[in-house]
Amino acid sequence: MNWYIGQEIVAIESHKQGVFKKGDTFIIKGLKNSICTCKDVSIDIGKTSINHLTECQNCGVNWKNNGTWWFSEKRFAPLDYDISELTDILEKPIEHGVDKLRELANNYFETL
Numbered sequence: 001m002n003w004y005i006g007q008e009i010v011a012i013e014s015h016k017q018g019v020f021k022k023g024d025t026f027i028i029k030g031l032k033n034s035i036c037t038c039k040d041v042s043i044d045i046g047k048t049s050i051n052h053l054t055e056c057q058n059c060g061v062n063w064k065n066n067g068t069w070w071f072s073e074k075r076f077a078p079l080d081y082d083i084s085e086l087t088d089i090l091e092k093p094i095e096h097g098v099d100k101l102r103e104l105a106n107n108y109f110e111t112l
């Protein structure tokens with residue numbers, strides 16, 4: 001995902017400690033790579049927390065926050081992200097593939 005500061009994002013899952021709920025929207029205030037080796041992008045949504053532990057959702061490595069509460073990019077999607085559009089894009093090549101096979105099959109039988 002290409003994130004940028006100032007981008008509008010929506011939470012796609014609720015935070016376990018209730019910091020935000022699924023469907024809440026935020027503006028990205030900061031971005032950085034996670035401290036662990038997953039190379040996850042951490043997003044600053046304007047929440048502050050001193051010495052709160054941030055835990056990587058992948059590997060479980062955790063580290064202390066230093067004022068900014070960072071959240072994994074996996075919890076968010078861009079606000080303009082339209083799932084139905086994505087579904088359309090994903091389904092089209094499959095349909096096309098089936099049509100193409102049918103066309104090839106028809107041509108094949110016609111030549112017999």
Ligand SMILES: [Zn+2]
Binds near residue numbers: 036037039057058
């Ligand atoms: Zn990790």
